[in-house]
Structures are given as structure tokens and as C-alpha cells.
Amino acid sequence: MTPLAPSGDETPGVKGPIVTLDGPAGSGKSTTAREVARRLGFRHLDSGALYRALTLALLESDVPAGEWADLDEQAMRALDVTVTAKGTELEVGVGGRVVNSELRSKEVTAQVAYLASLPVARACLLNLQRAAGAQGRLVADGRDMGTVVFPHADVKIYLVAELGERARRRLREGGMEEPSEEEVVTHSGVIAERDRHDSEREHSPLRKPEEAELIDTTRLSFDEQVEAIIRLVQEAEQRE
Numbered sequence: 001m002t003p004l005a006p007s008g009d010e011t012p013g014v015k016g017p018i019v020t021l022d023g024p025a026g027s028g029k030s031t032t033a034r035e036v037a038r039r040l041g042f043r044h045l046d047s048g049a050l051y052r053a054l055t056l057a058l059l060e061s062d063v064p065a066g067e068w069a070d071l072d073e074q075a076m077r078a079l080d081v082t083v084t085a086k087g088t089e090l091e092v093g094v095g096g097r098v099v100n101s102e103l104r105s106k107e108v109t110a111q112v113a114y115l116a117s118l119p120v121a122r123a124c125l126l127n128l129q130r131a132a133g134a135q136g137r138l139v140a141d142g143r144d145m146g147t148v149v150f151p152h153a154d155v156k157i158y159l160v161a162e163l164g165e166r167a168r169r170r171l172r173e174g175g176m177e178e179p180s181e182e183e184v185v186t187h188s189g190v191i192a193e194r195d196r197h198d199s200e201r202e203h204s205p206l207r208k209p210e211e212a213e214l215i216d217t218t219r220l221s222f223d224e225q226v227e228a229i230i231r232l233v234q235e236a237e238q239r240e
């Protein structure tokens with residue numbers, strides 16, 4: 001993997017806030033974090049995309065899933081997952097190509113929680129994530145942003161939403177305009193299983209950072225949740 005490429009818009013040595021958003025699948029972390037970052041002019045790090053990129057790289061390699069746990073950090077690094085700063089955008093790459101929609105494929109989604117439970121995969125992605133925050137002015141979303149990757153973040157948020165609502169949102173993201181109750185119940189089971197996997201794993205399990213602000217988005221509009229977070233960032237900036 002190559003280190004984060006510097007963008008042309010940074011003033012070296014000038015640091016700004018780091019904002020973390022953690023929470024379970026479908027709580028709206030990534031879309032919210034992206035919009036918060038856009039409005040503040042910060043960068044957005046979607047750490048789930050890095051775990052997905054590493055999963056994609058392994059699926060495209062000739063290593064069967066049953067042998068992923070035997071790989072060492074060097075072998076994982078050789079898969080060449082990168083994060084590159086382009087202005088305020090952070091592009092995720094695999095083997096030199098920018099990856100995007102393929103990160104959300106069924107195959108990647110089915111394997112990513114397993115890959116993310118391997119300590120070697122987490123170690124391999126840790127420095128890439130920290131490099132993205134080296135200049136501050138970052139909104140990072142994932143499962144362990146506030147607990148492990150950026151424990152000294154200036155603002156920590158923990159986003160939750162009721163399971164059925166999270167399933168409905170994921171189905172809508174996947175192109176279903178009005179999912180039936182049956183589809184919502186089935187997909188709730190899939191999400192609950194991923195949450196269980198993420199919360200019960202030994203390394204960097206999903207949990208609310210003690211000092212994080214809890215925001216339940218079940219009955220909030222997208223704008224309301226974005227504005228609530230921006231208010232917290234502005235309050236933190238005023239305290240500085």
C-alpha cells in the first residue's frame with residue numbers, strides 16, 4: 001500500500017478537528033458523514049470502504065477465503081489498497097485502480113465482516129486511516145473510529161436507529177423504492193447478524209465510545225441529523 005498522497009490544499013502543520021461517527025449497519029453513518037464533511041469543507045473517510053476494498057482485493061486474488069486468516073500483514077499490504085486525497089475527496093484504490101460501486105457487491109458484502117474480524121486485516125488498515133486524519137479536518141465513519149483509530153478525536157458521535165428502519169434504508173439504497181414488510185423483516189435478519197458479528201468480535205468490536213454523543217436517527221430527517229452533528233462540531237470549535 002502506498003501512503004496517503006498529500007493534496008495541494010493543505011497548509012502543513014495546521015490541524016483542524018477530527019470528527020468520528022460510529023454505529024451499526026444502516027444507521028446512516030456514511031451518507032451523513034459525507035454530507036457533514038461537504039458542508040464543513042472537511043475530508044470524509046468511509047472506513048467501511050477500506051475493509052470492503054481489502055475484501056475485494058482478496059476475492060480477486062487466488063487466495064481462498066479459508067486461507068485469509070493465515071496471511072501476514074505483508075501479504076495483506078501487497079494487495080495494494082490505497083487512500084488518495086483529491087482535494088477534499090478521499091479515493092479508495094485497489095492495485096492502482098479507483099474502486100467504488102464494486103465495493104457494495106453481494107460477494108464483498110457477504111465476506112467483509114469476516115475479513116474485518118481478522119487482527120491482521122485491522123492492523124494493515126490502521127495506518128492508512130490515521131494518515132487520512134494527519135491534517136485534521138476529517139469526518140471518519142465506521143465501527144471503531146472513536147474507540148481505536150482516532151481515540152483523541154475532537155467530536156465523537158454514535159449513530160443508532162431502530163433495526164427495521166435501518167433495513168428499510170439499506171433496501172432503498174439498493175434501489176427498492178418501497179420495500180414490503182416481508183422484505184424488511186428478512187433484511188433485518190441479515191443486518192442483525194452483521195451487527196452481532198461486529199459487536200461480538202474480539203478485536204475492535206463495535207461499541208459506543210464512552211464520551212460519544214448518542215444520536216438516534218430513527219425519526220430524524222437527513223437534514224436534521226446532519227445539522228445536529230454540525231452544531232456539535234461548531235460548539236467544539238468554539239470551546240477551543
Ligand code: C5P
Nearest residue numbers: 047048049051112113116142143144198
Ligand atoms: O460500513 P460498511 O457496511 O461499509 O462496513 C462493512 C463492514 O466492514 C462492517 O460490517 C464491519 O464488519 C467492517 N468495518 C469494521 N470497522 C470499521 C468499518 C467497517 O470492522 N471501522
